[in-house]
Amino acid sequence: MTLDLAVIGGTGLYQFPGLEDVERRTLDTPYGAPSGAVVLGRFRGRRLAFLARHGEDHTLAPHRVNYRANLWALHRLGARRVLGVNAVGGIRADMKPRALAVPDQIIDYTHGRISSYSDMEGVKVEHIDFSEPYGAALRADVLAAARRAGVAVVDGGCYGATQGPRLETRAEIARLRRDGCDLVGMTGMPEAALARELGIDYACLALVANWAAGCGDQAEISLEEIFANLAAATAEVPKIIAALLG
Numbered sequence: 001m002t003l004d005l006a007v008i009g010g011t012g013l014y015q016f017p018g019l020e021d022v023e024r025r026t027l028d029t030p031y032g033a034p035s036g037a038v039v040l041g042r043f044r045g046r047r048l049a050f051l052a053r054h055g056e057d058h059t060l061a062p063h064r065v066n067y068r069a070n071l072w073a074l075h076r077l078g079a080r081r082v083l084g085v086n087a088v089g090g091i092r093a094d095m096k097p098r099a100l101a102v103p104d105q106i107i108d109y110t111h112g113r114i115s116s117y118s119d120m121e122g123v124k125v126e127h128i129d130f131s132e133p134y135g136a137a138l139r140a141d142v143l144a145a146a147r148r149a150g151v152a153v154v155d156g157g158c159y160g161a162t163q164g165p166r167l168e169t170r171a172e173i174a175r176l177r178r179d180g181c182d183l184v185g186m187t188g189m190p191e192a193a194l195a196r197e198l199g200i201d202y203a204c205l206a207l208v209a210n211w212a213a214g215c216g217d218q219a220e221i222s223l224e225e226i227f228a229n230l231a232a233a234t235a236e237v238p239k240i241i242a243a244l245l246g
């Protein structure tokens with residue numbers, strides 16, 4: 001059975017609103033357990049799968065998420081396109097809190113994460129092309145859907161993937177800016193690379209929760225502000241997905 005879309009929800013998106021005829025599937029995978037049950041259901045008459053990346057109670061830190069198991073489970077259930085929803089900090093001037101963006105590049109600063117399926121003895125090593133880290137088809141579809149839904153989304157930007165779970169120092173963000181990053185988040189990698197290894201059309205919908213360290217005029221980044229901004233940005237996600245599937 002194929003699914004029309006799978007969505008991996010990030011911070012602030014633990015359930016997909018409006019899913020009907022819901023069935024929860026708890027899968028084991030050769031890579032261990034996914035972050036939780038995959039929720040299968042119908043949305044606007046289409047088949048959609050949803051998985052909360054950090055677990056439904058947000059108990060998994062970014063470096064502890066089993067990205068391989070998550071993507072493998074979704075692929076196994078028939079997902080051929082996956083939209084990762086990721087909370088991020090904004091670096092570039094137009095990536096302001098509550099903005100939504102569909103990045104087109106990545107720089108990976110994470111470390112110690114298992115970042116490939118070619119990581120087992122006896123398994124043939126695959127060197128995927130990753131020049132364009134996101135799927136062109138799904139990126140274009142998401143941007144077109146956002147336009148139809150009347151939701152403003154920034155087209156493009158470079159996602160800097162940091163290790164977390166702490167937020168970055170000002171110096172780290174200044175370096176990311178010099179490197180060309182426009183957004184910073186903790187979960188974009190290895191998710192995108194693993195999706196490519198599985199042949200999944202994968203795109204990221206980034207929700208800007210805060211100005212990254214040193215980018216706004218605040219001395220410190222407050223969690224209340226992050227959650228308020230994320231709640232506002234998250235409310236736009238089902239509108240985009242409804243247009244995407246409509």
Ligand code: HPA
Pocket residue numbers: 087088089090162167168184185186209210211212213
């Ligand atoms: N940095 C990294 N990840 C994030 C941020 C941030 O400022 N905000 C939300 N996710």
